[in-house]
Amino acid sequence: MNEPRLSIIPGWIIADPRLKGKDLQVLCMLGQNANTRHGWCRRSQVKLAQALNCSRSTVQSAISRLVEIGAVERREVVSANGRDSAHWYRVIYDSNVPSSAFDAWDEDDQKEFDPNFEGDVSAPPADISAPPACPEQAPPAGSGQAPINASTLTPAFERNERDAAAGDVLKIEEESPKSIEMAFKRFFLGWKTAISDSEPDARREWLALPPQERAEALQHSEAYQAAALSTGRKHLCSAAKYLKEQRWTKLVEQRPASPQAESTESYSVFSRAGRAMLISKLLQPVRPLTLSPIEQRIVDTSPGKSDLIWRDKKEKQGWPDAVQLIERRRFKVSNRIVDLSKDFERVAVGGEIWDAWKRAYADRCWPWPVAPDVLEFAQFPPLPAGVVDLDKAVSIAIVDFAEKLNEGRADDAA
Numbered sequence: 321m322n323e324p325r326l327s328i329i330p331g332w333i334i335a336d337p338r339l340k341g342k343d344l345q346v347l348c349m350l351g352q353n354a355n356t357r358h359g360w361c362r363r364s365q366v367k368l369a370q371a372l373n374c375s376r377s378t379v380q381s382a383i384s385r386l387v388e389i390g391a392v393e394r395r396e397v398v399s400a401n402g403r404d405s406a407h408w409y410r411v412i413y414d415s416n417v418p419s420s421a422f423d424a425w426d427e428d429d430q431k432e433f434d435p436n437f438e439g440d441v442s443a444p445p446a447d448i449s450a451p452p453a454c455p456e457q458a459p460p461a462g463s464g465q466a467p468i469n470a471s472t473l474t475p476a477f478e479r480n481e482r483d484a485a486a487g488d489v490l491k492i493e494e495e496s497p498k499s500i501e502m503a504f505k506r507f508f509l510g511w512k513t514a515i516s517d518s519e520p521d522a523r524r525e526w527l528a529l530p531p532q533e534r535a536e537a538l539q540h541s542e543a544y545q546a547a548a549l550s551t552g553r554k555h556l557c558s559a560a561k562y563l564k565e566q567r568w569t570k571l572v573e574q575r576p577a578s579p580q581a582e583s584t585e586s587y588s589v590f591s592r593a594g595r596a597m598l599i600s601k602l603l604q605p606v607r608p609l610t611l612s613p614i615e616q617r618i619v620d621t622s623p624g625k626s627d628l629i630w631r632d633k634k635e636k637q638g639w640p641d642a643v644q645l646i647e648r649r650r651f652k653v654s655n656r657i658v659d660l661s662k663d664f665e666r667v668a669v670g671g672e673i674w675d676a677w678k679r680a681y682a683d684r685c686w687p688w689p690v691a692p693d694v695l696e697f698a699q700f701p702p703l704p705a706g707v708v709d710l711d712k713a714v715s716i717a718i719v720d721f722a723e724k725l726n727e728g729r730a731d732d733a734a
Contacts, residue, residue: 327352330413332506333391334612335637337515344613345372346382347391351411359413362397364406383409390501412502500527500534507538510640511559512545515608518560525563533566540568546641547571549604586650589689590698593653594645596661596721599701601642602686603722609633634685646689660724664699673703676710680718 329351333339349368353361365383369376386392395408504526508514511522526534544567548556557567587594611619611629619626636643645651667673669691677700681688691698701721707713 324352328354328413329411330391332509333389335610336389336391336509337610338385338389339613340385341382341613342372342374342378343382343385346379347386347411350392350409354411360395360408360410362406362408390498390505503534503538507541508559510541511556511562512549512605512607513556513558515610517558521558521560522563525560529563537563537566537568540571542641544568544571546601546604585652587653588650589646590691590695592661592664592699593658594651595664595699596657596701597651597653598642598645598689599718599721600657600725601645602639602684603718603725604639604641606634606638606685607640609637631685635687638685639687643687646687660721661699663702665702666697667700668697669695672710673700673714674698676714679711680714 327348329347333347334344346368349371350361350363353363355361365376365379369379372379383392383394387394391412393410393412395410397405397407504523507526508517508519508522511517526537529537541562544562545556562568587597589595589598609630611633615629615633619629667677678688680686701717703710703713704716704720707716
């Protein structure tokens with residue numbers, strides 16, 4: 321097998337609406353050829369164009385766009401006589417590499433990628449010694465705890481979020497322009513109206529916030545959107561307005577006195593409260609979605625697959641809050657949702673009513689939580705009495721629960 325089996329790229333880029341033409345394929349080529357030791361690759365744009373059956377200008381435009389988006393880092397290489405030489409590229413999912421590292425890597429890759437290299441490319445002599453160790457002594461150990469060796473695969477802003485979730489205290493490290501931009505992209509792409517929203521306006525408001533408030537805006541973004549949409553409103557404010565008016569503070573301020581306070585108990589998605597929480601997320605408007613370049617190409621060449629692709633996309637991405645609940649083993653539920661679920665009924669796994677609920681989820685493109693083998697019963701909203709058709713009864717039960725959920729929407733205002 322001559323070609324690498326895998327191409328590693330960041331997951332967030334797949335559905336990015338800024339991608340065009342060959343962008344994703346170029347990114348995959350760079351990810352496929354990344355060196356396993358240092359993550360960089362040195363590739364000729366001409367060879368990339370030949371592999372993708374396109375012009376060099378197409379590859380050049382795609383790389384420039386990927387660099388601008390923040391998915392690729394480029395390090396230009398200038399040959400001794402000024403002629404073009406293959407550049408270094410890195411798919412961004414790692415920390416910065418010191419510039420001195422490129423000198424060592426160039427020795428390994430110069431022959432293959434630099435057409436102007438005429439030096440001796442044979443194996444280096446065995447008598448070349450390693451550079452001398454630094455004569456300075458290591459600093460004395462302090463009395464405190466040893467520092468945490470954070471993985472270089474995790475950006476600083478993501479570690480801040482993780483630490484905040486674990487300790488309920490938001491820790492802010494010194495920000496770099498790259499980490500600020502990456503945090504903004506994560507925030508903006510997570511905003512449900514991002515596809516029709518103004519990214520420049522949102523970025524301007526993002527940069528106007530101090531680091532602490534940016535971290536808080538990102539941390540509470542998902543909770544704010546869920547709370548705002550749970551009131552029954554059909555439209556969400558723009559990302560820029562959320563940032564400019566610091567709307568996450570309203571959510572935080574209302575939380576102590578809110579009737580939506582979470583219960584102290586955790587629930588699974590198959591319990592009464594857990595199922596009620598899941599359905600409440602599924603009753604929210606579907607997230608605006610767009611096809612990726614690869615998906616669009618499939619639809620263009622095989623129109624018959626359009627429905628299948630859209631259904632799969634809605635099920636996996638249309639209700640991200642619901643998908644997150646399904647992926648978590650246990651989670652907290654608001655007290656109001658717990659109260660609304662008290663009349664839920666037990667349904668035998670694999671029975672007729674279970675299958676009717678499964679069909680209802682499929683008809684709506686809702687993600688269906690797969691029951692573990694040991695599960696015998698799950699909880700669902702009660703079916704109306706006197707309705708023989710199970711599919712119709714399930715539809716009525718969903719409508720009835722939605723009406724109960726919306727009765728107290730004035731109390732849920734964010």
